[in-house]
Amino acid sequence: MGESAVLPLTGYPSLRERIAERLREAILAGDLAAKARLKEPELARGLGVSRTPLREAIRQLEAEGLLTTVPRVGTFVSEVHARDAEETYAIRAVLEGLAARQAAENPDPSKAERLRDILSELARKTHDAQMYREAAGRFHELIFALSGNRRLQALNQSLNYQVNRLRALSLSAPRRPSVSLREHRQIAAAIVRGQGTDAERLTRAHVEGARVVIERRIRPGSTSGVRKRRKAHS
Numbered sequence: 751m752g753e754s755a756v757l758p759l760t761g762y763p764s765l766r767e768r769i770a771e772r773l774r775e776a777i778l779a780g781d782l783a784a785k786a787r788l789k790e791p792e793l794a795r796g797l798g799v800s801r802t803p804l805r806e807a808i809r810q811l812e813a814e815g816l817l818t819t820v821p822r823v824g825t826f827v828s829e830v831h832a833r834d835a836e837e838t839y840a841i842r843a844v845l846e847g848l849a850a851r852q853a854a855e856n857p858d859p860s861k862a863e864r865l866r867d868i869l870s871e872l873a874r875k876t877h878d879a880q881m882y883r884e885a886a887g888r889f890h891e892l893i894f895a896l897s898g899n900r901r902l903q904a905l906n907q908s909l910n911y912q913v914n915r916l917r918a919l920s921l922s923a924p925r926r927p928s929v930s931l932r933e934h935r936q937i938a939a940a941i942v943r944g945q946g947t948d949a950e951r952l953t954r955a956h957v958e959g960a961r962v963v964i965e966r967r968i969r970p971g972s973t974s975g976v977r978k979r980r981k982a983h984s
Contacts, residue, residue: 769807814911839961850949853896865938876927
């Protein structure tokens with residue numbers, strides 16, 4: 751058998767990565783609430799895996815800040831605090847604002863069509879916060895890609911896990927996806943028009959609005975770490 755008959759392993763997620771993704775999505779969706787304790791035997795049985803890859807996945811999620819292990823006590827879903835949002839979104843506003851400015855100034859002829867496609871997807875998914883969250887993540891990743899700045903993209907990747915969790919909290923607020931869609935359309939329009947200053951300003955305002963929603967929803971002492979509100983920030 752020649753070498754060409756053997757498929758490379760690259761591109762295939764490991765068992766650890768598949769377990770981590772399943773747990774990560776459960777945390778982002780709220781199925782595993784803040785402060786919930788992870789019981790390894792039950793999780794291993796439920797996932798149909800051994801304890802070794804499960805522990806590897808747990809260590810990965812600890813590194814991402816989604817889980818916290820207390821020695822001799824157990825592993826818990828990390829809480830989200832107002833300071834987390836404040837610090838993360840202060841960085842996010844700078845990075846995404848710069849990316850939007852550079853995307854607007856980039857003469858890439860494909861950007862109008864690519865932004866139009868993702869906006870259409872977002873509009874179809876405002877009824878489902880989880881689906882909208884995933885599409886919103888792709889919207890912001892597209893802006894970084896359109897910036898043409900690879901170092902900026904790498905910095906954004908380092909924040910992805912923290913931002914994804916905070917985004918899930920923001921977009922679970924009533925009517926927030928609709929507000930977000932309107933803001934995304936404004937950002938995209940400024941980018942397509944080549945208005946870098948406006949694109950940066952609108953992006954920073956969008957990030958700040960999301961931060962305010964998050965901080966209003968976080969309340970200590972509740973079982974979920976989230977207080978339901980009747981009206982989202984707009």
